[in-house]
Amino acid sequence: MTDILDILDIEQPGAAEISRDSIIHGDKNKKKYVTAKAVKRPEGMHREVFALLYNDNKDLPPLLPTDTGKAYKQTKAKLGMRKVRKWVWAPFTNPARKDNAVFHHWKRSADEAKEYPFAQFNKQVAIPSYSESEYNQYLKSEDWSQAETDHLMDLCQRFDLRFIVIHDRWDRAAFRDRSIEDLKERYYGICATLSKVKTNPWSNTVTSVNGEKRVYHYDAEHERKRKEQLRRLFDRTQEQIDEEQMLLAELKKIEARKRERERKTQDLQKLISRADSGNVPVAHLPTNNTESNTPSTTAANMVRRHERKLHKKKMTTQQRPMRTVDNVTVEWSGIKFPEARGTGVWLRSQRMKLPPGVGQRKSKAIEQELRLMNIDIAPTPTEMICKHFNDLRSDLALALDLKNALASYEFELQALRHQYEALNPGKTLTIPASICNTSTDSESKPIGEIIDVVGSPGGLNSTI
Numbered sequence: 196m197t198d199i200l201d202i203l204d205i206e207q208p209g210a211a212e213i214s215r216d217s218i219i220h221g222d223k224n225k226k227k228y229v230t231a232k233a234v235k236r237p238e239g240m241h242r243e244v245f246a247l248l249y250n251d252n253k254d255l256p257p258l259l260p261t262d263t264g265k266a267y268k269q270t271k272a273k274l275g276m277r278k279v280r281k282w283v284w285a286p287f288t289n290p291a292r293k294d295n296a297v298f299h300h301w302k303r304s305a306d307e308a309k310e311y312p313f314a315q316f317n318k319q320v321a322i323p324s325y326s327e328s329e330y331n332q333y334l335k336s337e338d339w340s341q342a343e344t345d346h347l348m349d350l351c352q353r354f355d356l357r358f359i360v361i362h363d364r365w366d367r368a369a370f371r372d373r374s375i376e377d378l379k380e381r382y383y384g385i386c387a388t389l390s391k392v393k394t395n396p397w398s399n400t401v402t403s404v405n406g407e408k409r410v411y412h413y414d415a416e417h418e419r420k421r422k423e424q425l426r427r428l429f430d431r432t433q434e435q436i437d438e439e440q441m442l443l444a445e446l447k448k449i450e451a452r453k454r455e456r457e458r459k460t461q462d463l464q465k466l467i468s469r470a471d472s473g474n475v476p477v478a479h480l481p482t483n484n485t486e487s488n489t490p491s492t493t494a495a496n497m498v499r500r501h502e503r504k505l506h507k508k509k510m511t512t513q514q515r516p517m518r519t520v521d522n523v524t525v526e527w528s529g530i531k532f533p534e535a536r537g538t539g540v541w542l543r544s545q546r547m548k549l550p551p552g553v554g555q556r557k558s559k560a561i562e563q564e565l566r567l568m569n570i571d572i573a574p575t576p577t578e579m580i581c582k583h584f585n586d587l588r589s590d591l592a593l594a595l596d597l598k599n600a601l602a603s604y605e606f607e608l609q610a611l612r613h614q615y616e617a618l619n620p621g622k623t624l625t626i627p628a629s630i631c632n633t634s635t636d637s638e639s640k641p642i643g644e645i646i647d648v649v650g651s652p653g654g655l656n657s658t659i
Contacts, residue, residue, distance in 0.1 A: 280305070291317035322352045323389050333388050339381055343370045351382060376415040383413040454552065472607050530589040544576040547584055553592070561591050 236245045281304045286297050291314045325334060330341060346369075350361045362375045387410045431439075533550060549558055562572050570587075574580050616623065 283307075287311055290314045320351075320355045322348060322356075323386055324348075325385075325389060329389075329392070333392055334385055336381075344381065344385070346370065347378060347381060348385075356382075376418050379413050379418075380415040383411060386410070387412065457552065468603070472603075472610060530585070530592045532585050532589075542576070543578070543581060546581045547573075547576055549588070557592060557595065560595055561588055564591050564595075 236242070282301050283304050284299060285302055285307060286299050287302075288295065288297055289311050330344070334344065335341075336344075346366060347361075350364055354360045354364070358375050358378055361378060362373070365373060365378075390410050530550065530553060532546065549561075565572050565588075574584055
């Protein structure tokens with residue numbers, strides 16, 4: 196601005212004198228901008244509701260929906276010089292209807308020749324038909340008359356096998372009252388009979404599996420029992436439900452205590468068998484250059500350590516009696532699969548789950564034996580397969596336990612032989628062949644042969 200005034204020869208306005216007041220109070224002449232006071236959200240009102248009342252400019256919301264700003268998506272309308280497609284108000288008929296009713300709707304003029312598209316969803320059930328001779332020859336029943344059977348098939352045709360509606364529309368004035376199970380049993384019995392007689396099955400109850408024709412069989416007695424059980428379950432009072440929950444909780448506590456006792460018993464048996472066999476690692480025993488690690492020195496070291504422990508606890512020591520080998524009868528039970536006690540619906544495959552007491556190592560061993568036998572480890576859980584599959588795995592677990600027990604007995608027998616030879620140099624312990632069985636024989640036999648031996652009348656006791 197100063198340069199323009201100089202070019203035009205215009206005097207410049209004099210600069211304001213710099214004084215003490217201009218320096219101190221100079222900012223008072225500046226323009227003040229007034230900011231709008233923010234509207235505070237009322238206490239208790241959600242943020243989303245408050246945002247509907249005010250926008251960024253604090254304007255009231257519009258009464259009608261408007262689009263004032265750019266949205267996230269661009270408009271898809273493509274405006275041009277082309278003509279719009281023509282729509283006409285035209286009549287139409289539905290092929291699924293049999294009354295030839297005429298309706299009207301808007302549609303494009305190019306779609307006039309097309310059929311009504313929703314007619315394809317009209318699916319109808321194929322109901323069997325029979326002649327007089329076929330009824331007298333195949334379908335005659337003492338409990339059902341021909342008029343009653345014809346009335347049932349007519350209702351099935353009218354209401355598309357909705358047996359609840361069929362039971363409601365049943366003519367009780369002309370025929371005796373029938374339950375839904377009776378109606379279903381009669382209908383599916385007719386379907387099964389006609390599917391065996393006729394070569395081309397029409398019914399949906401006939402399926403083909405691997406070229407074999409299978410007919411659906413309706414079990415009316417099972418359906419009655421199922422509904423009765425559901426009725427009893429639904430009619431339970433609150434006291435009965437609370438009592439059942441209490442009994443289930445007590446059962447879980449009892450099973451937990453039982454598992455704890457079994458675990459302690461197994462640990463105690465392992466300790467007793469380890470003490471009886473005298474199998475102590477050499478690294479934990481005191482070593483001496485003048486002594487060799489023979490069975491006699493090992494037994495002596497064990498006795499000295501045991502006496503020192505008892506002396507510290509101030510307990511009287513007793514010499515352990517010599518262990519005698521007697522005929523031992525061991526009861527083996529294999530795997531005990533628990534019964535399904537859960538209320539409500541449960542899968543039959545749960546019966547094939549191994550109990551929690553079976554360890555992971557034994558489970559892997561059982562699966563390995565099943566693979567060696569070319570048996571699927573997860574077969575189809577039918578009633579018969581569940582029973583036989585559980586029995587087979589129980590026998591496999593029993594055979595594995597017997598194999599391990601035989602190996603431990605042979606190891607203990609070998610240890611006793613070495614102790615005898617160490618205490619009596621030059622002498623050899625001779626064991627009858629009826630008692631001693633080499634481990635090579637048990638290892639060479641497959642599990643299936645061991646199961647056969649166990650299943651024999653005197654197999655287990657005679658082997659041990």
